Amino acid sequence: MKRLACLLLLAPAFAAQADQADQAFQRCLVGLKTAAAGKGVSAASFDRYTAGLQPDPSVLELLDAQPEFTTPIWDYLAGLVDAERVADGRAMLETHRELLARIEREYGVDAATVVAVWGVESDYGRVFGKRPLLVSLSTLSCAGRRQEFFRGEFFATLRLLQDGHIQAEGLTGSWAGAFGHTQFIPSTYARIAVDGDGDGRRDLVGSIPDALASTANYLKRAGWRTGQPWGFEVKLPQGFDASLAGRGKRRPLSDWTARGVRGVDGSEVAPPSVPASSQAAVLLPAGRDAPAFLVFRNYDAIYSYNAAESYALAISLLSDRLRGGEGLAAVWPTDDPGLSRAERRRLQQSLLDRGHDIGEVDGMIGSNTRRAIQAEQRRLGMQPADGRAGRRILEALDSDRPGPEPKAAE
Template identity: 45%
Template sequence: MRIQGVATILAMVFTSGAVCAAPVDGSVRPNSRSGPDSEVSRSAVSLVSMVAPHNSLRPIPRPAAASTAAVVVPIATQTGFDNWIKEFRARAIQKGISADVFDSALSGTRYDPDIIKRDRNQSEFTKTIWDYLDSAASDARVRNGKDALHKHADLLDRIEARYNVDKDVVVAIWGLESAYGTFRGSNPVIGSLATLAYDSRRGAFFEGQLIEALRILQSGDVSAPNFTGSWAGAMGHTQFIPTSYQSLAVDFTGDGKRDIWSDDPADALASTANYLAKNGWVKGAPWGVEVSLPRGFDYTLANRDIRKLPSDWATLGVTSLDGKPVPDHGVTSVLLPAGAKGAAFLIFKNFDVIETYNTADAYVIGVGHLSDRITGGGAIQSNWPREDRALSFDERMEMQRRLTAKGFDTQKIDGKIGPLTINAVRMFQTSIGDIPDGYASLNILKKLK
């Protein structure tokens, strides 16, 4: 089950799909998520997109778009926007939105070209995974997470007991989505979604989000003045997108409203726990464990589709950093988010659950690692290839074109580094005698040239 948030949205946008944020893009996951397609959803990418709210650390893979040095936003006018609203009104009413609610919510709404520019520019806001994690699990974010865990201990204990979801992961999502509630977004949700729905690139997706946003207003869960969120329409402490909110938000306080916007984070945090629970969270099990790979490791085994019990990986020399087998909490796969030169992880089912919130590997690792840190765990021990830089969107497109031209078909030329491109990189690496870790680095692009 996927929902979305800003991230979601954007993902869903990105087409991801999570509960929050589309289910959290605010998400376009829940997170919103219309969810990213399979090429993105299982990526071991080192590039991640940063989306609203401004201080959110939700990385969302950018949807396919024209590769241009300068972003060109289609000409749109307020008159055209007003005409679209008139046409949309009939569709909304047909879907159960009252005329009064529609007219009140959309009256005076202005087309916001800045939102479209931000949407178009997302692919340029990229970081390497190590830069992303430096921020996601910074000393300040860890410290504030510990404070939040202590301040809201009673609430979090009750949420954990009801939904059987570890409270530290709920707090970690809160920390990455809105810096523990301090940056929830101040854009009018209706205006943001109307602008994005009017934009034809992903109009159908956002029109669906707008319908659900109007339904939220109609239900009385939130008043129009308080109905705010990110520029992409993700809402509340943990950035649910409207569809994710409708599916998984809960009234934990019992006041008759699912209020994820309030200064009181109870409903928002409980909704996040409910989201994770509905997606299969296994309480007490890790999201992943940093591991040591043996000399001569077969890097073709670092594939999300190859799953083994940790004890079976141990027979192949894959152990925790202390040399001991990782406990058997369930089947795992080996993840190399930065290739053979970076940290390696055995990832469990809970990795997949967090991924429904946001499909970017960097985000999932960020949430998992932050949750570990705020409960006393240490920093990631392995080195990262910090001499590398992130590939630009144009460079990722070029890599896919060159791989395909050499017979290593990526099946898509979309600038998304997911399983298809990773497998093509592996085949190319094998053909030239490199370690087949599938890491789509600048060095690989240079060798392709």
């Protein structure tokens, strides 16, 4: 009763805070309307698309929590380059073979790379993001850090709506404003999106040809070199100086071969399509005793799409698998590897079977799933009880299946 009484006393204070936040948001929108006019957004369009907008404070918590920077690389890649995504990507290569061939002729970017971006960004159009785009961008334009950046994205979205390229109804995306099949942010959409199906619009939400052609155009403009690889996994010599590694520490390919960098099978690194004078970098995303990569200019083009090494490696490695590659030869330095999406769903089902309220079995590891994992780790005496969805907890729960209910005595 005491707790209820306290909550009742605090309720007016919470309501007052919410009201103040909403008033501040509405004042911010007034200022944004004036600024938007300078970016070509008419007053009528601004009023139309912002009518009834309310802020969403939850997006502010995500500014410093991007998975590319917070998730172990073996977890990140396990979910993005799994058997399902490879099989689906190969099916998409076949389904859209003629379209992709035309895109490759026009932009010089191979089909496997374009489809890999599509697969990583939206699971081939299945996952666009659930957050209302205008709500997220208007909130980030009025609160938190990087407001100037998000205001630019907000205004770019309003222009796209005003010009008829996209529709406001059901327009959703990521918390940061990326949307569509290949998750362009609005300013990139405005600069780089192309009309791939010839209907006069650049619709990366409703048109697969527009989305895939726009992705190829992006990579071309980012410096893509036709016919060259992004890079490949390599084997380092004993005693390799790890301080030489890093995307910005480039040397001629001939220098790396002279230092003993070899293919994973021990062969000399000398791709026919890459001159020996080409600049390359060695990447050690998990240290020297882990998978190592030699990357070229095309890797930089992929990296520019979302500036994170794990992200660029996910697209690069998925593109290799789509071409028929077998995956990595070296293993990651962990005794608890990451899980594919199928394994994550199996883990979630195990948690549901044990009475944990985690919501839908979807392979997405959210806070409810992590709390349930943590509870099971504690029950099983596992350390650390960190809520991580890895192979150890999956196998522990597989081995600890609840038995059948005992029969009642007759």
